[in-house]
Every structure is written in structure tokens, then in C-alpha cells.
Amino acid sequence: MIYLDNAATTKPDIRCLNLAEQYLIENYYNPSALYAEGYNLHKQLIKTRSDILNLIANDWDYQLVFTSCGTEADNQALFCGGKRGNVVTTAGEHSAVFNCASEFKERGIEVRVAPLNDDGKVNIQSLLGMIDDRTSLVSVIHVNNETGAINDVNGIAQAVKAINSRALFHSDGVQAFGKIPFKMSADVDLYSVSAHKINGVKGCGALIKRKNLIIKPLICGGGQENGLRSGTENVFAIKAFEYAAKSKYENIQLNYKLAQTLNAAMREKLDGQLFDIISPADASPYILSVAAKGVRGEIILHEVNDKGLIIGTGSACSSNDKKRYSRVILACGIDEERADGVLRISFSAENTVEEVEEAANILNETVKMRKEIME
């Protein structure tokens, strides 16, 4: 089986699991407990927070709050940061942010959605034009989960702050963390990350926040995570996350180049008569969005699945939606006919060029056959 749906989730790194295993079996104590065993875990988690944080920010100005997933981190950032005036976001957000914004509307807070350019990036001019004195929060996705389009988060944050220095700036970095070389600038207040997109395990994410920024918790209780996210810590998943993140950042340049090679191989091997490339040339090399011409994406997904290839259609989280055209793909100016055929191919450093070439062959052959039947 060739797995090319790494933007949905990645295979957990067995080395990280082996290292973290002791926190399931021997070191199972509650980090909030007062005896030595619990306290030791508490100390270890302090170090883990700082170690992960230092990969993209500095632990002097920023702090890290472990959450149950990237979606929870996004929810905390939005609901605890954007509470008044208006909230500005983009048409290219993941549902975790987009649907929080929809909820804001229900609650009577104005939401302003900046359009995308054809390359899938947010139209910066429009976005900045929406910000005023009453803007409480701006959220811009770092790497789009469907097209791979990369927004210049630091640059946009700086421009936002120049207009309204009190507005909070959040970015969903789930598809960027551990993949795209990046350090947070001082203008970014909040940043969400997730473990299972970088070979960690599901059920673990984090919200990185500026230390002197006071926000309320989304989940109240026993006061874990400095009172910002209560609930007994998932120590095993957190440790696996730490090991996975460190391993990703050690090889970030190497992996990035490999992803570029895989991406280029797929672009080259896919038959231009059968597929349109949707992702822009400067997108994250880990994500390649293509459209099968005249065939519904999901049909291809099933057929290639039977032939041993796993890929995605748009975002896995929205595959159940009644409106089957991806909101993000339409926002990039793609017409409905092409949007119907969109497939998302996403790579990881574990993939090989041979796998990608084989996958391209399967895709070409399948779409060709299906087109013949359906025409």
C-alpha cells in the first residue's frame, strides 16, 4: 500500500513510540500528584514544553500549552482571543478556524473573511483593508491544508500590528510545524500545532502563545498547563510528540528537499491531459492538489484505493459535508466542474520517488479508464 495522505495524518514514528512507551507502562503517574514520581513527571513536562517551543519560538517570550489536538488549540485561540469588535480571517482556513468564525457570527461578533488569490494565498491587501480599531483578532492559516499554499505569516502579522497593535494575531500552523523552516516573529501572538501530522500520535496538539498575553482557558478544571488547559496531561502522547518534533527539526532541510523531489516527480508523471495541477508552484512541497478532469475525486479515491494507493480528496475533515465542493478550492477561483475532481496528494519523508511514480501511473490509468466509461 502506498500512503500519500500524509496531510490527513502520518504513520507514527516507531522510534518515538518506543522511547515514549515507558510513560504508558512504568511512568504512569499523574504529573499533578505531590509524591516524587508525579513531581518528576511534572518537571519533565516543563522541559518538554520548552524543548518543543524552542524549535520555532523562544521560551523567554512564548509559552506552550498542550491541548488534545490542533482543532482544540485553534478553538482556544479564537474563542479566548476574539471576544469583541470584529474578527478577521481568510477564506483559506481549515474548518477548525472557519467554523469557530461561523460560531462568532451566531454570537453577534462581526466576522470579516478575506478572499484568496488564485494561488491560494490570502489577498493581503484585502485582509489589511478589513482591519480597524475594533478588530480583536486576526487568524491566517500558515500552510493551507488543501492546496499547500503558504502565507507569509510573519510579514502579515507585522502589517496587521502596524494598523492595530492591540489586535491579536493567530495562525494555524498544523501543516507547517516540523515541515516548513520557520521561526515565529514577535508579532505572532498565537500559533497552533499538532502531533499526528509529524509522525506523533493522535490526541495531542499545542497552542503556542506569547507569555505576557492573558487569555482565558477553554477547558476549566484542575488548573493544569498553568491554568490554561485543565485535564490530566496525556504524558505518553506529549513525549512522543517531543521526540517526533525534535527528529523533524533535526532533518527539516533534508526532508523539505525530499518532499520537493517527490512533489516534482508527481507533477511530472501525472498526465496533463487528465489532470490539472491546482497547487501553486511555491506551495508547501508536502501537499499537491490536483483536479482529475471530468471525474469526481471521490470515485478516483475509491478506485485507486482498491489498487493499493491511498490519497485524499480536499480535506479529510470535510469529506462528509453535504456541499461536496471544497470551500477552499472554490475560493481559489476554481470552477465547480474542476472542484469536483480535486484530489489531495500529500507526502512525507518516508515516501520514495519509486512510490510516487507508481502512484502517478495508478492515477493516470484509473482516470483514463473512468473517463472512457463515463463519457
Added chain:
Amino acid sequence: MDKVIIVRYCEIHLKGNNRGFFERIFVENMERALKGIKHEIRKQSGRYVIEGFESEQASYITDKVKNVFGVHTLSAAYKVSTSLDNIFEAVIKLAPVSGTFKIDTHRADKTFNMNSMQINAEIGGRLLEYNNNLRVDVHSPQAVIGIDLRENGTSLVFGNLINGVGGMPVGTAGKGMLLISGGIDSPVAGYMMAKRGMRIECIHFHSYPYTNMQAKEKVEELASVLAKYSCGTVLNVVKVTHIQEEIHKKCNGDFMVTLLRRFMFRIAERLANKCGSQCLITGESLGQVASQTIEGMTSSGSVVSKLPILRPLCGFDKNEIIERSRAMGAYEISIKPYEDCCTVFLPRHPVIHPKMRDVLEEEAKLDIEALISEALNSLEVIKI
């Protein structure tokens, strides 16, 4: 004082010499619904009493049994050894805290030294003394407390009646093959036939890879809801992808649905014959969609050679069907947005009043037998 549940049945009491057959199956179905729960079901002159269960299970048992077809009403009751004091103790437990009430005694034990009216007056009097907030109203009381003096020296004391689902016990009226889609109508059609005592077997058609696994899972969920009422069911899943592709390739596209339905009916009849179903059941409602006109029904029905086709929803409005779907607990599943096979290759202008001559002409372009046997080879049987 033991908690018991009284179960009263519907039409079975109208049966003559074969009443025993209906009663036996009715009890079997109740036993099936209560599988895994400690209990005993005893017959008592034209009704059943469930007893011997842990008292905290009472509401669970009531919920299970009220959905068994054949149940007219149920009552949570107390069983006491017959004496006015014991009966009154049970009455207190069932009496409301305020409002109007009536005591309704039935005395089968004629040796008891008071008649029904006297018992009503005595127990009612005691209850009025016990609770000042209660008043008697014999014409339209807010609460009725029933007392049943049995001949065996025990009495049953019961409160308000809980309505059951009615109908006849499943298994007393043969077996039907239900054509089930992922929509609202077909599960309701199956429910209605099961309500009249019919065992149900289901057949579903899918078009993988044009439809997904979730669409099939949705049908499995719907069949499971139906199975709760129909005492289990079997879901037969048949892939008709190639049939649709062949129609698309060789025939006038406007006839897609008309021709596909003829294939579905043929396949359903063959499977029905194989598994002993005596009829086909569909969720068709006259005029609801293009294929459910009288001409559409004629076209699809004409390929079924021997079995009757039951269409229990034929005269219902959509709203009436939705109401029933909600009541049986299928609606929320039915409206999940997964496509079933009918929406793939859907023509823009489907034939609404197909003429048989045209239908046959289009169908002649296909190798019907080969396509049917190919579809039947894809059969997957799921026991629910």
C-alpha cells in the same frame, strides 16, 4: 410487594382457533427483545405479566417491550397478596401527588368479601384521607389506578397505561423482501409491513466506486433500526455499477432510472425466491419523484413475474412519511448526506411517463441475463 409489568395485546384476541399460534410468536418476540435480562413472562387471561426482574430494570424492560409489534398497552404494576391493606400500600406508591383520580377495580376472585364498587369506595376513601390534595373524578380523572383481584390470591395494582406500537407479532404474516435505499421512505415501508406481522429481509443496491462505504454503512444503520422492530433482518447488498455503466453507454440516458429500476426489481425477485420471501416491498409513494408515477410503477412492476409488490406508502404525503420515520427513529440517519446509487448518472430530464414500447426498445440494447447474474455474483449478505 413485587414490581411487575402488565402487557396487553392488540388484535390477537380476535383470533379463533389459531390464537395459540399468534400468542406463541408474540411471547417469542418479547423474549427476544428481553434477551440477556432476567425475567419471566406469564400468561394471565388474555394478557401477559412480566415478573422476576430486578426492580431497577423496570423502565428498561418497558421501553423494550413497548416496541414489540402486537403490544397494545403496558402498565408498570405491583403484585401483592390480596388484602385491602396490601392493595392500599401499592396504591399509595402509584397515586399522583395532587389532582383528580379514580380507582378502577376488576374482581376475578369472586370469593373476596367485597365487590368491585365497594373496593373502589374503600380504597378511594383511604387515599383521600391519606392525601388531602387529591380529589375523585370518576368521569375524566387525571390518573386511573387499576386494581385486579386474581383468583390465585394475588392482586395487581397498576397506574396509567403506556401505549405500545400496536400491530401483529412479527413472524405471523410471512416474509417480504424490502428494497431499501438510504432514503427516508423505504425503512418506513419495511416498518409498516413488519407492523402487520411480516418478517423482513432487505436488499440494497450500491454503485461503488461511484458511491462510498459510508453510504453502505448508512443503509446498515437503517436496517439495524428496522431490525429492532422486525425481530432482526438480513441485508443483501448488490453492486449495480456495471449495469448503470452499460445503460449509460448503450441506451438513451433519460431512461437510466427507469431501466435501472427494472433491473433492481428483477434481482430482488430472484433473491426473494431464493430466500423464501413471498413479496417485494418498496417505499414508493405515488408521484413523489419521476420514477414513482403510475407509468413508472407499471414499467418496474412488469418485470416481476410472480410475487406481489407491496407499496405501503403509496398514498402517503412526504410529511406523513417523515413523521413515521421520526417516530421509528430512522429519520436522523436517513437525512445523512451520502448518495445512493440512483443519483449517479442521473439524467437531467428523466422520463416521467415511460411508454412500455420505448422501455423495451432501450432495454433490448442490453444483455439483461448476463448483467443480472454478474450483479448477483457481487452479493454480500449482512446479518443484522
